[in-house]
Amino acid sequence: MISPELKQVILSALKLNDCELNDATAAYEVPGWDSLSHVNVVLAVEQHYGVRFKSVEVIRMKNVGDLQRLVDSKLAGQH
Amino acid sequence: MSMNPISSQDGSVWCRWCENADKSPDSVAIVHWRAGSPPRRWTRGELVRASELFATALRSSGIIKGDVCAIIARHNPLLYPLYLGCVCAGAIPAILAYPNPRLHPEKFRNGLQGMSQRSGLDWILTERALEAVLQPLIGKSTIKGLKFPLEDDKALTATPGPPPVTQCCGTDPLLLQHSSGTTGLQKPVLLSHRAVLEHVTEYGKLLGVSQEDKVASWLPLYHDMGLIATFHLPLTLGVPTILIDPFEWVLAPSLLLEVISGEQATLTWLPNFALSMMADKIHEDDLQGIALDSCRMIINCSEPVRHRDQEKFYRRFARRGLKREALSSCYAMAEMTFAVTQTPPGREPTTLAIDAQRFSRGVARPAADVTVGKICVSSGGLLPGCHIRIVDDEGNDVEDGRVGEIWIKSASMFDGYRNYPEKTAAALRDGWYLSGDLGFSIGDEYFIVGRKKDLVIVAGNNIYPEDIEMVMNDLPGVIPGRVVAFGEEDPELGSERLSVIAETPLTDEAERRQLRTAIVEAGMGIDVSIAKVYLVPPRFLVKSSAGKPSRSANKERAIRLKEEGAAMLAGA
Numbered sequence: 001m002i003s004p005e006l007k008q009v010i011l012s013a014l015k016l017n018d019c020e021l022n023d024a025t026a027a028y029e030v031p032g033w034d035s036l037s038h039v040n041v042v043l044a045v046e047q048h049y050g051v052r053f054k055s056v057e058v059i060r061m062k063n064v065g066d067l068q069r070l071v072d073s074k075l076a077g078q079h
Numbered sequence: 080m081s082m083n084p085i086s087s088q089d090g091s092v093w094c095r096w097c098e099n100a101d102k103s104p105d106s107v108a109i110v111h112w113r114a115g116s117p118p119r120r121w122t123r124g125e126l127v128r129a130s131e132l133f134a135t136a137l138r139s140s141g142i143i144k145g146d147v148c149a150i151i152a153r154h155n156p157l158l159y160p161l162y163l164g165c166v167c168a169g170a171i172p173a174i175l176a177y178p179n180p181r182l183h184p185e186k187f188r189n190g191l192q193g194m195s196q197r198s199g200l201d202w203i204l205t206e207r208a209l210e211a212v213l214q215p216l217i218g219k220s221t222i223k224g225l226k227f228p229l230e231d232d233k234a235l236t237a238t239p240g241p242p243p244v245t246q247c248c249g250t251d252p253l254l255l256q257h258s259s260g261t262t263g264l265q266k267p268v269l270l271s272h273r274a275v276l277e278h279v280t281e282y283g284k285l286l287g288v289s290q291e292d293k294v295a296s297w298l299p300l301y302h303d304m305g306l307i308a309t310f311h312l313p314l315t316l317g318v319p320t321i322l323i324d325p326f327e328w329v330l331a332p333s334l335l336l337e338v339i340s341g342e343q344a345t346l347t348w349l350p351n352f353a354l355s356m357m358a359d360k361i362h363e364d365d366l367q368g369i370a371l372d373s374c375r376m377i378i379n380c381s382e383p384v385r386h387r388d389q390e391k392f393y394r395r396f397a398r399r400g401l402k403r404e405a406l407s408s409c410y411a412m413a414e415m416t417f418a419v420t421q422t423p424p425g426r427e428p429t430t431l432a433i434d435a436q437r438f439s440r441g442v443a444r445p446a447a448d449v450t451v452g453k454i455c456v457s458s459g460g461l462l463p464g465c466h467i468r469i470v471d472d473e474g475n476d477v478e479d480g481r482v483g484e485i486w487i488k489s490a491s492m493f494d495g496y497r498n499y500p501e502k503t504a505a506a507l508r509d510g511w512y513l514s515g516d517l518g519f520s521i522g523d524e525y526f527i528v529g530r531k532k533d534l535v536i537v538a539g540n541n542i543y544p545e546d547i548e549m550v551m552n553d554l555p556g557v558i559p560g561r562v563v564a565f566g567e568e569d570p571e572l573g574s575e576r577l578s579v580i581a582e583t584p585l586t587d588e589a590e591r592r593q594l595r596t597a598i599v600e601a602g603m604g605i606d607v608s609i610a611k612v613y614l615v616p617p618r619f620l621v622k623s624s625a626g627k628p629s630r631s632a633n634k635e636r637a638i639r640l641k642e643e644g645a646a647m648l649a650g651a
Contacts, residue, residue, distance in 0.1 A: 017592065028181035031599040034608040035329040036352075036538060036572065039360045042330075052364055055331035056115040 002068050006045070010064070013037070013044035023065030049075060090249030091272045092315065093166050099317040100127040108314060110321040110342065111156040114334055118321075119156040126160055129235060133164025136234035140226060144169030144246075146201040147255055149191075149222075151175050151209060154324035157229050158300075161204060164228075166254075169247055171269070173198060173255035174301045182606040184212045195220040197498045198255055198267040204228055249273035255497065256303050258413040258541075267497040268413045278416040278491035279312040281463050286346070286376065287424045288312075293373075294320040295344035297328030297335050302539065304381050307417035308348045332357045333365035336399075343373040348409070350539030351382040354392040355573025361395075372400030376424055379456075380409040381539040383527060386430055386454040388573040403427050410458035410527050414512050416491040419467070420525045422459035429457040429524055441482040443519045443526065457524040464490030468511065469520055482519045484531050486511040533630050535566030538574045542566075542607060544630055550601050551581060556594040558582040561620055565634040567611065576610035577602070580637050583614050613637045 007021050014032045027033040033041065042058055045051075045067065051074035061067050099108075104124030111119040121129075142148065148170045152158055165172040175194075178187045191213070194200065203213055203225050216222050228234055253272045257265035294313045298305030300322075313320035321342050328334050336357070338344060354377075379389065389406050397403070406427045410420040422428045434446040435453045443455065461467060468476055469483040477483040488511050495503035506513055515532035518525055535542045547564035551557055561582035566575035579598055585591050595612045602609035621636060623629035 026180065028179065028603070031596055031603065032608065032610075034181075034603075035326070036356075036608065038330055039332065039356065043360065046362075052362065055333055055337075055365065059114050059327050059330050 002064055005048075006064075006068055006071060009045055009048045010041055013041045021064050023063065023068070025064045026062065045071065051075065051078075090276070091247040091251070092253055092276055092311075093163075093247060093272075095276060095315055096123075096130075096163065097127055099314075100124050102317070106317070107319045109159050110319060111154075111159070112321055112323045112334075112338055113154070114324075114327050114331065121156070121159060123317075126163065129157075129160035130163035130167050132235050132237055133161050133228060134167035135237065136228060136231075137164055137168045137170065137226075141224075142168060142170050142202055142226075145252070146170045147173055147199055148202045148204050149173050149175050149198075149200045151177055151203060151205040152229055153177050153206070154322075154326070155229055157235070160235075161228055162300075165204075169251075170202075171252050171255055173200070173257070173267075174306065175257070176299065176301045178209070178212075179606045181603045183604045186605055188212055188216060191222075192216055192220045194257075194265060194267075195222050197265075197496070198257070199498060202226060206230065247272070249276070254306075256306055256413050257301070258303070258496075266499055266502055268493045269497050270416055270491075270493065274416050274491040274493075275307070275311055276315060277464075278418075279307065279315045281490075282308075282418050282421070283312060283316045285421055285423070285462055288316050288318060288346075290318065292318045292346055292375075293342060293344045294318065294346045295323070295335060295338045295342060296320065296347060297323040297325050298348065299325045302381070303413040303417050304348050304350070304411065304539070308378075308380075308411075333361045333369075336361070336366070336369050336371065336396075339371055339374050340369045345373055345375045346378070347374065347376075348378045348380055350574070351379055351385050351388055352538040352572055352574035354379060355385075355388040355571075358388070358391040358395040359571070366399060370400045371396055371405075372402065374401065374405050376407045377401075377405050378407045378409050378421070380411050380418075382536050382574055383529070384408045384428070384456040384458060385573055386456050387570070389428075389456065408456060408458045410516075410525060412487075412514065414493045414506070415465070415487060415489045416493075418462055419465050419487055419489065420459045420461055422457060428459065429521075431455045431457070431521065431526065438482075443480045443482060443521070443528075455526045455528060457521075458518075458527050459525065460523045461525075462489070467520070467525060469518060474508070477519075479520050479522065482517055482528060485514045485516045485518050485525075485527070487514055488512065533565065535564070535575055535577060537566070537577060537608075538572070542577065546605070547577065547579065547602065547607060547609075550605055551579060551598060554581075554594070554597055554601055556583050556585050556590070556597070558584065558617060561617070561628065563620065563628045563630045563633050564609075565630045567634070567638070569610070577607060578611040578613065578634070578637075579609050580613040580615055580620065580633055582617050582619055584617055585614070613641065 002021050049071055100123040105122050107120050108123040108126045109121040148165045162172050200222050207227050249272045252269050253275050254270055256268050258268055294309050296309035298309055300306045321338050323334055404425050404427050407422045408428045409418050411418045432446045432454050433443045437444050466488045468486040471477050471483050517529040517531055518527040533544050544564035548562045551562040552559045564579050567578045569576045591614055598612045599609050620628040621632045
């Protein structure tokens, strides 16, 4: 389940008003989310949540659900 | 060690690879790099042996000398012996881009069908994942069949026998690479063994390549910079090359620095946007332990070299050991095999602050006040065997410091686009290649400053606006024939991004939002990202003298109106 907060961070990074995002949504299905803007989305998510992803973690993410789980695990690790 | 040279005549690239393997079979030729996995290191001897096995399998599967084999595969350690195996078998390899998931399968298939008519593709060597998409092409194009050698382990586990003997000489075609355009509209360039051997030999001399060198690259091998500079050059000159997955690099740009540092690489080639991206987007945490002092040349090529991005890159990584003199630049194109000009090693490119006002009139003269000048970066001097003319609109040579179109002649120049007489006729005149690039010379150095043609270069990829306009014309809500596409400079990216202006009768804001999304999605369908959409009312677009909407005039108008906050462009 994608949190409204993560969805908003992604939409803002891509300058989108709205877009359907669910666990299975892959970057290539989202308007404007291409290989060049991917790094901006990742940086925006890292900045918003105050977390850091490793290169391998970024490379292995297949969809928005993976991103949500990665954020959740990083936040859990901070507590 | 006894290598059996399959090509019986000297002068072939395969012979050179075998000679290199004979000289030092245990030296590393290629390092296949994947993030988070141990690298696969191919020694020269192993690579030649595996290539011979692939050649045997390809020949026994019906591939004969002169067949064009399109290779469509993701980053795979077996891709290299497969490519070399094609050469060994006398076939002509052509590496094509693996389809991005956003590219509609039908568009991908139609593109390949169009390409096959021009390039004369005979076989597609690919992955099973693409079988269903590509199978319908058999019988409807020049393509005789699909093969899956990367997933068929029979080839590499076969008992080694005598490899197929292929008569091959320097004038025979070696490879097919493609220049510009979306799939199907790309122009095929056929290069001979001799052209590639001579080119990489001369280019290597100019770069001062020695046995101490190591290349590191994330560049895709379907691009001339990746294929010639980071694959053929090191393989031919006998220096190792470390190849990173382009898809992984773009997700984690620090990978290249990790590889340079870890493998002590000395040479890398990058399009301008990559320097900007690495300077801006790599987190400081990812630089812990990174040392770049081994790197003697970072060659900026395939896009106009932007001074601010060179500087930004140097400032960011100087404290990691990057030497200022490692910054370098090159002017290259597939039609010339690759490089035309190159700055010398050990010296950063010359820069020239020129008077912006006079520059807009085509005169490059030093600016009295550098704060208002434009800074141009030199792409260096000519490679041996290359000649450049800079000409005005009538084809007359212009003097030093005057901007004109760049015409090129070179020893490693192509003969023409394969099966494309009309494009060949438009590109060649009296033995000169009309590049469509604008530039000027100062003494022996050349400065590339723009394009005469409407080509857009996005992150090193050439895109023709007409390919985009053709797709947008079919969208409901867009007035057919009333669309222009063009490139807009994106300083943050260090490259251009694509913009589209479309005339529409729609006035309802919700419908206009939908149309904007539809335009972006139509771009995604042909694997092109549209960064900005300007929706304008009917009869907005200015026509050129030819009666078509003018790209340059409409670009200026739309940007100006947007900056002025025109209501009709709100939301662009």
